[in-house]
Amino acid sequence: MQVKEILLQKPDGQDIVAKGWVRTKRGQANIVFININDGSTISNIQAVVEDGVISEDILKKITTGACIAVTGKLVASAGAGQSVEIIASEIEVYGIADETFPMQPKKHSLEFLREKAHLRFRTNTFGAIFRIRHALAFAVHKYYNDNGFFYLHTPIITASDAEGAGEMFRVSTFEANKAPLAEDGSIDYTQDFFGRETSLTVSGQLEGELGALALSKIYTFGPTFRAENSNTTRHLAEFWMIEPEVAFYELEDNMNLAEDFVKYVIKYALENCADDLAFLEKRLLEEEKSKPQNDRSELSLLDKLKFVVENDFERITYTEAVEILIRSKPAQKKQFQYEVAWGIDLQSEHERYLVEKHFKKPVILTNYPKDIKAFYMKQDDDNGAAPGPTVRAMDVLFPGIGEIIGGSQREDNYEKLLKRVEEVGIDPENIWWYLETRKFGSAPHSGFGLGFERLVLFVTGMGNIRDVIPFPRAPKTAEF
Ligand code: ATP
Ligand code: MG
Ligand code: MG
Ligand code: MG
Numbered sequence: 001m002q003v004k005e006i007l008l009q010k011p012d013g014q015d016i017v018a019k020g021w022v023r024t025k026r027g028q029a030n031i032v033f034i035n036i037n038d039g040s041t042i043s044n045i046q047a048v049v050e051d052g053v054i055s056e057d058i059l060k061k062i063t064t065g066a067c068i069a070v071t072g073k074l075v076a077s078a079g080a081g082q083s084v085e086i087i088a089s090e091i092e093v094y095g096i097a098d099e100t101f102p103m104q105p106k107k108h109s110l111e112f113l114r115e116k117a118h119l120r121f122r123t124n125t126f127g128a129i130f131r132i133r134h135a136l137a138f139a140v141h142k143y144y145n146d147n148g149f150f151y152l153h154t155p156i157i158t159a160s161d162a163e164g165a166g167e168m169f170r171v172s173t174f175e176a177n178k179a180p181l182a183e184d185g186s187i188d189y190t191q192d193f194f195g196r197e198t199s200l201t202v203s204g205q206l207e208g209e210l211g212a213l214a215l216s217k218i219y220t221f222g223p224t225f226r227a228e229n230s231n232t233t234r235h236l237a238e239f240w241m242i243e244p245e246v247a248f249y250e251l252e253d254n255m256n257l258a259e260d261f262v263k264y265v266i267k268y269a270l271e272n273c274a275d276d277l278a279f280l281e282k283r284l285l286e287e288e289k290s291k292p293q294n295d296r297s298e299l300s301l302l303d304k305l306k307f308v309v310e311n312d313f314e315r316i317t318y319t320e321a322v323e324i325l326i327r328s329k330p331a332q333k334k335q336f337q338y339e340v341a342w343g344i345d346l347q348s349e350h351e352r353y354l355v356e357k358h359f360k361k362p363v364i365l366t367n368y369p370k371d372i373k374a375f376y377m378k379q380d381d382d383n384g385a386a387p388g389p390t391v392r393a394m395d396v397l398f399p400g401i402g403e404i405i406g407g408s409q410r411e412d413n414y415e416k417l418l419k420r421v422e423e424v425g426i427d428p429e430n431i432w433w434y435l436e437t438r439k440f441g442s443a444p445h446s447g448f449g450l451g452f453e454r455l456v457l458f459v460t461g462m463g464n465i466r467d468v469i470p471f472p473r474a475p476k477t478a479e480f
Contacts, residue, residue, distance in 0.1 A: 004040035011076045011084040018045050018086055019069040021122055022097075024105050025062055034062060034088075036070065039127050042279045046085040047072065054091050064104055065097025065122070110467055117471065117479060125283060128276035129468055132269055133456045137221075139268035140242055140452075143261055144219045149244060152211040152218040154204030159196055160431055167226040168199035169237075200225035203449055204243050206376070206434050209410060212245035212445050213437050219244040221452075231475060233464040234348065234401065236453060238473035245447035251378075251392040251409045254446035255364050258396055258405050259313050262362075262450070267309045269459050270302070277302060277459075284461045301461040304399070313362040313396070318346075319386040321365050324358055325350055342387055345372045351395075351402035361399075368393040375424045377408040379416060394448065398458055407448020414438035 001009075006018055020038030027033075030051035035044040047070040049059065062068060069092045077085040102108075102116050103123055113120040120126045141151065157171050172179070173193040182188040189197040204220035211218040220243045228235040244257060269277065281301040288296045299307060316324075325340040338347045346365075355363050367380060370389040377391035384390075396405035411417040417438055421428050428435060456468040466472035471480070 002040035003036070003038045003043070003045045006045055006074065006086075007041065007043055007082075007084060009074055009084065011074045013073045013075055015071070016074045016086060017069055017071045018047065019094075020045070020067070022062055022064055022066045022068060024064060032059060034068075034070070036068065037124075037127070039121070042124060042128055042131075042275045043082070046077065046079065046082055047088045047091070048085055049088045049091070053088060058091055058093060061093045061096045062091065063097060063099070063101075065101035067094040067097075068092060069094065110464065114466055114472070121470070124279060126467075128273075128279050129456070129460050129462065130470060131276050132273045132280075132460055133468060135269055135273050136265055136456060136459060137452070139265040139272075140221060142268070143264045144217075144244065147217070149217040149219045149246075150211070150215050152204075152208060152215070152220055154201065154207040154211075154220045154222065156201055156223065157194075157198050158201045158207070159194070159198050160206055160434070167228060168202060169225050169227055171198045171200060202226050203241060205245065205447060205449065206431070208243050208245040208447065209376075209434070209445065210437060212247050212447065213441070213443060216247045217244070218246075229475060233466075234454065234457075236465055236469060236472060236474055237477075239465075239469070240452035242450045242452055243447060245445065247443050247445045249409070249446040250444055251366060251394060251446060254407055254409060254448060255315060255366070255394055258364070258394070258407065258448055258450075262396070262405070262455070263309050265455065266305050266459060270305055270309065277305070280460055280462075304461070305459065308362060308398075311361055313364050314359045315364045315366065317367040317384065317386070318365050318369065318390070318393075319367065319384070321346070321350075321354055321363075325353065328353065328358065343369050343371065348402040351397045352399070355397045355399050355402075363397045364394055365397060366392070366394045368395075373408070375420045375426065376410050376417070378411045379420075392446075396448075396450075398454070401454050401458055404454045404458065405448050405450045407446065409444065409446040412438060412442045412444050414442065 001016065003018060003020055006016060018036060020036035023035045023037050023044050025032060025034045032049040034047040034049065036047065037044045070086055070088050071090040072086040072088040074084055075087055077083060103119055113123065113126070121130065144151065179187045180191045201224055203224055204222060208218060208220050222240065223238055224241045225238050228237055246257065249257070284301050319342065322340055322342050329335040336349050338349065340350060367384070367386065367390040370379060370391045373391050373393045377393050380390045380392060392409035394407050395403050398404040411420065414435065418428060418435060421431065453465050453468050457465055460468055462468055466474060
C-alpha cells in the first residue's frame with residue numbers, strides 16, 4: 001500500500017507494511033521515530049520503534065536516504081501533524097545511504113539540487129513539483145478529450161522549421177567530419193538517412209494543421225526542441241508543448257479557448273494538488289521573507305492561482321500595448337532597458353510591465369506587426385489604428401512569466417500564404433504539402449502553443465524553468 005493510502009486508513013491496530021525512503025530518524029530514550037516517504041504524497045508516515053523491538057544492527061543502518069520496509073500495526077497518532085503511525089515490529093533495509101547522501105534534512109539551494117538532478121526527486125520540493133506536473137498533464141488531456149479534441153501525434157523528426165528562427169537541432173547519421181559533400185561544398189544530405197536535411201521539431205503546428213483540416217479539433221502534446229543559445233529562466237532546449245488546432249475557429253474563438261483551457265488546468269491543480277500547493281506556498285513565503293519589503297509578492301501562491309481562475313483576462317491589441325508602454329515612461333528616466341516603439345518584438349520586461357504593473361492580471365495581446373511574426377499567421381485586412389500591416393496573432397502573458405502562449409488564426413488564402421512564404425525566404429517546394437491544404441478545401445482555422453513548463457512554473461510558483469522539468473536540457477546542461 002502506498003503511503004498516501006495508508007494515511008487514509010482507519011487506525012484499528014491492523015497489520016500494515018510501509019515502504020519508502022527515510023527522511024528523518026529521531027531517537028529518544030527507549031524509543032525511535034522514523035519518518036518515511038514513498039513519493040506518493042508530500043506527507044510522511046511515521047514508524048515508532050519501541051525499545052528492543054528492532055536490533056541495534058538494523059537501526060544503525062537506518063539513516064536519512066536509506067530505503068526500508070516497515071511492518072507493524074497501524075494506530076492513531078498522538079503527535080501533531082499526523083493522524084496515524086505504525087508501531088514497528090519488523091524493518092527490512094533494502095538499501096542503505098551513508099553520510100555522503102547529499103539530500104540530508106537541511107535547506108539546500110536550488111542550484112545545488114540542480115547539480116544533483118538524479119537525487120533531487122527525493123526532496124519534498126521536487127516531489128511536490130513533479131506530482132503537480134503530472135496532474136497538469138493529466139488535466140490537459142482531460143480538458144481536450146472532454147471538449148471533443150483528438151490527440152494527434154506529430155513527428156519529432158521533421159524536415160520543416162515552423163518558426164523559421166534557426167534554432168533547430170539537426171538530425172543526421174553522418175559522422176562528424178565524414179559527411180559526403182555536394183559539388184558546391186555543402187553537406188550532401190541526399191545521402192543521409194532520410195535523403196534530406198532533417199531536424200528535431202520546434203513545434204508540431206504545421207503538421208497539426210493537417211490534422212485539424214480533417215478532424216476539425218486536434219491537439220498535440222509532445223516534446224519540442226530549440227537550440228536557444230541564451231541562458232534564461234524561461235527557456236529550455238527541450239520542452240513540452242501543447243498545441244490545439246481548430247478548424248472554423250477565428251482569432252476570438254482561439255482566445256476564448258486559450259483562456260478557458262488555462263483556467264481549467266489551473267483549477268484542476270487547485271482542486272487536486274492542495275497538499276503539494278500548500279507545501280510550495282509555505283516554501284515561497286519563507287523565500288519572500290528574505291526579500292526586501294517592496295520586492296515581495298502581494299499575493300500568496302494560492303491566491304495568485306485563484307485570481308487567474310476567477311478573473312477575465314485583459315484583451316488588447318499590440319498597438320494599444322505599445323501606447324501604454326510608451327506612456328508609462330517616467331519623465332527624464334528610462335523605463336525599460338530595451339526601448340519601445342511600434343514594430344519591436346516585445347521583451348519579457350515589457351510583457352511583465354503590462355501584466356504585473358499596468359493591468360495586474362493576465363493579458364492577451366493581439367494583432368501584432370506582420371514583420372515580427374511567423375509566415376503562417378493570417379494577415380489583417382484592416383490594420384485598425386496600427387501604423388503598419390498586422391496579423392491575427394495572440395500571445396497570452398502571465399504574471400511572473402511573460403509569454404506563456406503564442407498563437408494565431410492561420411492564413412487560409414493560398415495566394416496570400418504563398419506570397420508570404422516567398423517573402424520570408426522559404427522554398428515553397430519544401431512545404432508543398434502545407435500549401436496544398438489551402439488549395440483543397442481550405443478553411444478558416446486557428447491554434448496556439450502553450451509551453452507546458454511555463455505553465456508548471458506559474459502553478460508551482462518556482463522561479464527557474466529548469467526546476468519544473470525532471471531532466472532539464474539547456475546549453476552545456478545534459479548530464480544524463
Ligand atoms: P519566447 O518569446 O519566450 O522565446 P516564443 O515566442 O519563441 O517564446 P513560440 O514559438 O510562440 O515561443 O512557442 C509557443 C510557446 O512555447 C511559448 O509561448 C512558450 O510558452 C513556449 N516556449 C517557447 N520557447 C520555449 C523554450 N525555449 N523553453 C520553454 N518554453 C518555450
Ligand atoms: Mg523564442
Ligand atoms: Mg515570443
Ligand atoms: Mg511566441
